[in-house]
Amino acid sequence: MIAWMNWTPSVAIFFAVIAGLLAVMTVYELVSPSVERKGFLPIATTRGDRLFIGLLSAAYIHLTFLAVSDVTLWVALAVSVAWMVVLLRWG
Numbered sequence: 001m002i003a004w005m006n007w008t009p010s011v012a013i014f015f016a017v018i019a020g021l022l023a024v025m026t027v028y029e030l031v032s033p034s035v036e037r038k039g040f041l042p043i044a045t046t047r048g049d050r051l052f053i054g055l056l057s058a059a060y061i062h063l064t065f066l067a068v069s070d071v072t073l074w075v076a077l078a079v080s081v082a083w084m085v086v087l088l089r090w091g
Contacts, residue, residue: 018055025051039091050091054084 005011025048036044045053058080065076 021051021055041087041091045091047088050088053091054087057083057087 029047034047036046038044041050041053043049061080061083062073062076065071065073065079069075
């Protein structure tokens, strides 16, 4: 049924990491419910909101690196992880 997908190890790891992030955030939310707070983002957000914004940002960071640079995507990954940490902590 999913034979049309190109399930390489990289794709499987990508989806496993996203699923793991969602599972960890779900358990964290059940153990310690979050409240909306205002960080440097122009809106009040919860942890889940900041995770979603971070994942979207990571996609755009990678696309930007692909469009304007010839460096390896490991650099984009490092920038994305750093941005995600900043966003989840102070966003």
